[in-house]
Amino acid sequence: MKITFYGHNSFGIKIGDTHLLIDPFITGNDLVKDTIDINDLKADFILLTHAHQDHTLDAEAIAKRTGAIIVSNYEIASHYENKGLEVHPMNHGGSWDFEFGKVKYVNAIHTSSFPDGKYGGQPGGFVIESEHKNIYVAGDTALTMDMKLIPMRTQLDLAILPIGDNFTMGVDDAILASDFIECDKVIGCHYDTFGYIEIDHEDAKRKFYEKGKDLMLLDIGESIEL
Numbered sequence: 508m509k510i511t512f513y514g515h516n517s518f519g520i521k522i523g524d525t526h527l528l529i530d531p532f533i534t535g536n537d538l539v540k541d542t543i544d545i546n547d548l549k550a551d552f553i554l555l556t557h558a559h560q561d562h563t564l565d566a567e568a569i570a571k572r573t574g575a576i577i578v579s580n581y582e583i584a585s586h587y588e589n590k591g592l593e594v595h596p597m598n599h600g601g602s603w604d605f606e607f608g609k610v611k612y613v614n615a616i617h618t619s620s621f622p623d624g625k626y627g628g629q630p631g632g633f634v635i636e637s638e639h640k641n642i643y644v645a646g647d648t649a650l651t652m653d654m655k656l657i658p659m660r661t662q663l664d665l666a667i668l669p670i671g672d673n674f675t676m677g678v679d680d681a682i683l684a685s686d687f688i689e690c691d692k693v694i695g696c697h698y699d700t701f702g703y704i705e706i707d708h709e710d711a712k713r714k715f716y717e718k719g720k721d722l723m724l725l726d727i728g729e730s731i732e733l
């Protein structure tokens with residue numbers, strides 16, 4: 508499993524020959540748009556955690572070009588299905604065995620509306636189990652006790668957690684989240700993109716390190732192998 512960071516909450520996950528793309532927000536991200544071209548991104552599946560523009564902006568264009576299947580909650584899936592795109596609707600607590608592995612749509616505490624105000628269902632995160640590796644993509648969320656449910660079913664190898672504060676958990680709550688999900692290996696996301704969520708990288712990494720945890724802050728386009 509290869510995970511590549513495209514800024515904010517956008518990640519590519521390569522599992523075998525299958526390319527997943529999480530929350531593509533490239534053309535609207537000043538930190539990314541000169542480095543990453545959405546026409547170069549591969550996608551067989553596009554997983555959307557919620558409807559906010561900083562998670563869905565480039566989903567339609569990429570799905571049209573690649574024919575990728577959009578996986579999200581029922582309301583978001585219906586939104587894209589009505590545009591003629593291929594979708595797989597899910598809802599909270601539900602799992603599905605895709606060709607690349609199993610995906611569960613799990614709870615997040617946040618809001619979810621499209622840029623025009625249209626209802627985007629309740630926001631969520633994804634637990635992805637594949638190739639004997641299990642990862643949790645939290646999406647935008649507060650720290651929530653529901654995170655404690657995840658390790659009851661799935662032993663995680665890696666978690667992608669928001670750490671930017673203001674709109675989501677900050678670093679200190681993400682450290683507690685890491686305890687709740689019983690996973691000490693964390694990739695941070697949802698930081699630095701806007702003024703409200705700028706963070707001190709070294710301070711964040713030190714706080715995780717002091718709790719015996721590993722916080723990775725990837726450069727734009729940087730990948731890790733799991």
Ligand code: NI
Nearest residue numbers: 557559617647
């Ligand atoms: Ni959001």
Ligand code: MN
Nearest residue numbers: 559561562647
């Ligand atoms: Mn967001």
